[in-house]
Amino acid sequence: MKTKILINSFTSCGGCISSIIELEIFPDIFDSVEFVYFPLIKDAIDIEKCDIALIEGYITRKDQIKDMKLIRRNSKKVISVGTCSIFGGISSMVKEIPLKSVNQIIDLDGFIPGCPAPPELLGNSLMAILNGEEIILPENNLCSECGLRPENGLKTKVKIKKLLPDKPPKKCLLLENVLCLGPITRAGCKAKCIESNMPCEGCMGTVSREFTANIINFLASLDVSNDLLTYEGLFFRFSRPDLPT
Amino acid sequence: MDLYSILAHPIRRKILLLLEKEKLIHFTSLLNLLNLDATGRLTFHLKKLGNLIKKDVKAYRLTEQGHLAIKIMKHSQSILSGEDIESIEIRRPSIIRIGILICLCANEIADVLDIDSIKKFVLKLRNVVSVQIFENLCQEKNLKLIETWYNDNFVNKIVIAACSPRTHARIFEDIFTNFLKKDVWKNIEIANIREQCAWVHIFDPITATENAKILIEAAVNRVILKEEIPLGEKIKTQKSVGIIGGGIAGITLALALARAGLEIHLIEKSPSLGGKVARWNSIHDIEECATCILSEKISEVVREKNIKIYTNTTLESISGSVGNFELVLKTHPRYIDPKKCTGCERCIDICPIEKENEYDFGLNKRKVVFIPFAHCYPYAAAINETDIEKCRACRICENVCKNNAINLDETAKEVRIHVGAKIIAIGSELFKKLSFLKHDPDNDIITSFEFERILSSDGPTKGALIKLSDGNLPESISIIQCVNGTNKCSKYCCILAQKYIREIKKRIPDCEINLFYDINRLPRNSIPLHDPLHRATHFIEGLKIEVKGKKKYIIADNRQYESEMIILNVIMIPNASLVNLRQFLDFYPDDDGFMDKRTLASGIYGCGSVTGPMDYQSTISDASKVAIKVISLLSKEYLIPEPYRLKIDPNRCGLCGVCVSECPYNAITLEGNKIHIDQFQCKGCGMCVPVCSTNAIDLITDTTAQLLKTIEVYSKIHRSTKVIAFCCESCGYAAADAAGLKKIQYTPNVLIVKVSCTGQIDSEFILHSFECGFDAVLIVGCHKNSCKFIDGKSKIGKRVELLKEILPELKNKIQVISISAIEGDKFASIVNESCKKIKKVA
Incomplete structure (x- = not known):
């Protein structure tokens, strides 16, 4: 049947x-x-x-x-x-x-x-x-699939100045001062956006926690210039937290 | 029925083994453990087991015959299939049986709280099997009672409802170590019903009891989630130390450590030991010639058998961890064999090439082949690697050396050494961008260090205090203090000025001396020390130097001071080599660019002015401080780490490395495809936990899951307004305890969650609290710059700021509070106020 x-x-x-x-x-x-x-x-x-x-x-x-x-x-x-x-x-x-x-x-x-x-x-x-099996989603973040991942992690405080790279990136986008949401995004897309010179926007959602909580934790650990923070699409493009009204 | 036919069935064997493991099992849980769906089948087998088991308090347990039967079963594994024995090997019990101990604290708790209703309530909680009440739990006489209670009820996790974990956690742990052994860490949780309920809500016993119930329920849920704590591996220590930098700090340390029996490798970049002190005329306070003190120390170092000296040597790379590092050193060629050289200076006399003498800060010239200074070690000539091309073209000196010590074709050598600890004592540099003050030694505008050389008897003027321009005695001298680019205190130029004034007065009694502090450049937090004997001290705004031919004027506050010699008292700036060292030594620079001692990885120490501006005396005392640390580290044969504070799930880790930059102690390193935690360096602050988006990294004591569960349990309390307060262990929680100890009453609508540092507080905790129905979130941490973990408070501050910005509806509901551990009254008033505010809004 x-x-x-x-x-x-x-x-x-x-x-x-x-x-x-x-x-x-x-x-x-x-x-x-x-x-x-x-x-x-x-x-x-x-x-x-x-x-x-x-x-x-x-x-x-x-x-x-x-x-x-x-x-x-x-x-x-x-x-x-x-x-x-x-x-x-x-x-x-x-x-x-x-x-x-x-x-x-x-x-x-x-x-x-x-x-x-x-x-x-x-x-x-x-x-x-x-086949009657469970769906297996990757439990890692996008960095695990990314070709530009720095060998020793982010050693210094990362400064974010822009949302898009000016030229094709040679190293981790974060180190080139571009905001990439790869570290807080679930893996599984094989970093297609980054391959085509676009930073990750986080469409896959996160592995744990709500997206908003994650992005706040992440951005607070970086040095993001203030004009970028007013851009609401950064936080709620794919998710909005459920708060009691 | 004989024993073997009873044991013939695998289910019956399984039942026996399960009972041995878990001690006491209820019928339903037995059904679950065996994966049986028919109760009849289990009843049948239980009946068949006969007198091997017995039913006791609604649960089954083994009788003595049962224990014997298991022994027989294990002896004759051959007659059994064996497979089920392997599958249920004797592990730790998996059924959680929680026992609750309530302490009455000599009726301090019982006077306020309704203990009977608490007992009734907690007995209904999941997994709780027994509640025991003690008059004074912390007294040792109860030990026997607790142990029998523990064994009789087959309890494996304990919740203690008593006083604050800050005061008594250690005492309880000591009591329970006797029978819990090393599992004590994972099996105890404390509900603070004294400081947070009984003592602060004295006039409201009903709500206080309710709060106590919730606190105990949260503790029960937390203890369920507690897991085993892995212990780290022990490391054999190398009884040797590598000291990088052969200045006064390095020399003092080397002597102290060598005398304690450690093997010392003293590594110096330049051709001689000595550092900056070698260039000074005298040392403040001691009033003695600096070279004399130094040469004495150097000769002591040379005599000490445990010290190996590497001059002309730089550090190339470092591997290994605390207790056993491997340092790769590169010994640069000196071109003159110090063992053969007698210091006869024939080569220096004949050498035709001259260059600036860096030892005298370029005030005079020296030959390319040189002996650094009179009391240097090794006392032998040397040629810098940068000058060697000129020498290879000339080669005159090779002919005059009688001992054939000169070899201009020498190459660099690599040396590998193993050390247990390493110390960085590379010192600092001096502020150089002096053009705005028209620095010019030929026109007698000199720096303080050039002035030291003029005073020094082996300096360019042979110790005579004369003007470099014409060789005459100066009639007026001006000293300008705190010469720097920004407002930073040099920490020593005040006492240096006093030293200079005395020295000048001694040599030229008629000399007019003016001392200038530029208020615009004066550091904000420093109070200038000025010599009461010296009246001509000027605090002026906007200082300028004007040069008209040979005459120099200081123009300050519209007045003009003519002076024949101007001394610029410059500050120390961070050593340029620090940037290179950061590649293989983990530390962060502080705000001024010096090495921040607190961020050094374990087994690495910073000493002397590499960590900030320092005078001679402070350097010496700093060296002995570091020496004590190193000796206590390396005095043990093995380094046995404390239980891990952090765990990493390598399968979930995506190697993004955000945690690496977030850790204030550099305890996390990422190399290739491996993430590693330095177990000695990790202090358990938990700042890396919120930034890990995959939850791969977590603390072992206050895990994210435990804290989220606590929030959920707390939210069950029925109140019109509910406030949750996240308190850091060392300040916020301590302040709440202080309020309790002083019995300062505050509103019972606030519930306290303990976190190790405010930096651990995840934005999710805050969002989750609001989702669970709390009306406000308080984050109670330490005062500015007093965070136990360096900068946890600023991290949560940033998170809260962002949260408020993007979710404006939360703007008035989150509050970040600074408090110190003794400010109990402040804690109470803040909590009361914020509860009132929320009521008003509602």
């Missing part, structure tokens, strides 16, 4: 779901899998009973909460894909709407972070779920 899969996206850019289609395993997956609900490739009718539900996006409307609960009731496993669903992501920067991430509404059986989720991690995780 084929495994029944449901894929739905809530408020999001749809990037993570699209990257499922771009996976290498995608064409072959049809032999063992049946998509019961996948608005991107076939007409969506009703949320049916399924084995695995993959969901993406942030919850911004009340009817989405209803759908969310319905999906939970009808599926054996619910996996959230992408940063939006678990940490809030870009959509959490909208302050007007009372927002919630998926894991605050229902229990999840696993999550795959990333904005969008890196294809390798997504493919491996999907295969693991289909």
Whole structure:
């Protein structure tokens, strides 16, 4: 019997779901899998009973909460894909709407972070779920994968002056006075941004603690120039802490 | 049923082994441990075991026959499959059984708190098996009672509800070491119900009791999370010391340490021992010729068999750790064999090439081949490595040397030595950027050190106090104090000026002397010492020197002082070699650029003016201080480290190295793909913990998990306003204790969490406190510059600042407080005030 899969996206850019289609395993997956609900490739009718539900996006409307609960009731496993669903992501920067991430509404059986989720991690995780195994996420930070990691760590106090490098970096971006969030970000994307001369922005979320707590601890240990600190996107681009109001 | 048929079934064997390990197991936990789902099956096997086990207080335990059966089982492993014996080898029990000891403290606690209700409450907590109440727990007579209680109840973790851990933790540990052995560290947690409940909420016994319950519950949760503490490996110590720098500090240290029986390697960069003191005329207070004192000391060093002297030698690299370092030294060529050279100076007489004499600060010239100074060691000629190309072109000196001591083709040699400790005593340098004061020795505007050379009998004027420009006696001399770029106190130029005034008066009694302090350049915190006998001391604002031909004027406060000689009393600045040394010695420079002693890695010491400006006397006393430290370190055969304070999970570590820069003591090093903690250097402040985003690094005593759990438990208390206070162990927590000891009453709405240093407080703790429902967070740490761990307070200050900036809703809810350990009343008033403030807002 084929495994029944449901894929739905809530408020999001749809990037993570699209990257499922771009996976290498995608064409072959049809032999063992049946998509019961996948608005991107076939007409969506009703949320049916399924084995695995993959969901993406942030919850911004009340009817989405209803759908969310319905999906939970009808599926054996619910996996959230992408940063939006678990940490809030870009959509959490909208302050007007009372927002919630998926894991605050229902229990999840696993999550795959990333904005969008890196294809390798997504493919491996999907295969693991289909085989009935647990998703294994890297427990390290990005520096463990980074090619520019300094041999002896950051020996001196790092001064941060800018958000983007002027020229392709030759050594650790932090040592070139560029703010890179690699040290507080979960590994798993193989440092793609840094390979293309961009600092890490922390889309994979953190391994432990909330993102905000981590970034405060991290920035307080550096010497960051004041004009950068006023830039709110630095702190809340992918996550906002839940404080009681 | 015979014994062998009872033991035939693996489940029954397992039950026996489990009971031996855990001593006392409830039916349900036995079910879980055996992974059985049917209660009937377990009841059947328990019945079959018969008199080998018995049921006691709702739980099963082994009888004497049971113990015998296990013995037989172990003897005849061959008849059993063996596999289950290996799988449950006798380890430490895994079921946590917590016992709680409540101390009444001679009714100090019992008078306020309702002990019965506390007892009822804590017995319901998870994993708590027994509660025992003592009149005075800290007295030794209770030892026997505690031990029987401990053994009868099969307790393996203890929570003590009594007084502050600051006063009594050591006493309790000593008591429990008798039967807990080395596990004492991981098995005890103290709930401070005396200083934090009974003594500070005397008039509100009901809320005080509630607080006590919460404190004990938090301690129970903390003790559950406590893990084993690994012990470090012991290191065999090398009974030798490497001293880098052969100045007065290095020489004094070498003598002191050699006489204590240690082997000394004295390493000096220049061709002779002596350093800066060799150039001075006299030493303040002693009024004796500096070279005389120094030459005496040098000859003592030379005579001492335990001292090996390496001149012309630099340090290339260092490896190893405290107790056993390997130093790689490079001995630069001297080109003249000091063993063959007799010091006849024939080569110097014939040498045609001249250069500036650095020994006299360039006041006169010397030959390229030279003897550094009259009392130098080794007393032999030398050529600097930089000048050798000129010498190789000339080679005249080779012909005149009768002993064939000169070898102009000598090359550098590498030497490897093993030492147990190393001392850096490379001294400092003198402030050089003097153009703003028109420094010019040819026009008699000289520095204090050049003046020393003029006074000195082996100097350029052969000890005559004359003007360098024309050789006449000066009629008026001005001394300008504290000559520096920024406002830094030289710590010695006041007494130096006194020395100069006396010296000048002695030699030229009619000479007019003016002493100037420039207020603009005067360091903020220093009080100039001025000589009461000397009246012409001027404190002026904005000093200028004007040169008109041969005449020099000091213009100050619109007045003009003519003087024939001007002495600039310069300050010491950090040694330029310090920057190079930082590559392989771990330390941080302080604000002035000198070596910060506190940040040195273990087994490395700084001595003398490398750590800051110092005069002769302070250097000598500093040397003996360092000597005591080194002797006490190396007096042991092995170095046995204390239990680790920090643990690292190498699988989670991403090697980002942020912790390396965060550690104030340089205890963490990262080399290639390995992170290493220097167990001797780590002081357990925990400042590295918050910056580790993967939680790979954590303290062993106050772990992040324990503190988060404490916050959660504390938040369960029912109050209209709740405040949580994170107190650092040495100041904040001590101040809270002081409030308790003085019985200063404060609001019961505040609950105290102990952290080792405020630098350990994670932003997550603060955010988590608000998430859990606390109305405000207080961070109570030490006063400015008095942090036990150097800069923990400033680190949390930065975190809080950032937090307030990006989450403005928390602006009025977080407060960082400075307090000292004795300010109990201040603690009480701050806590009361902040609670009132929150009520107002609400």
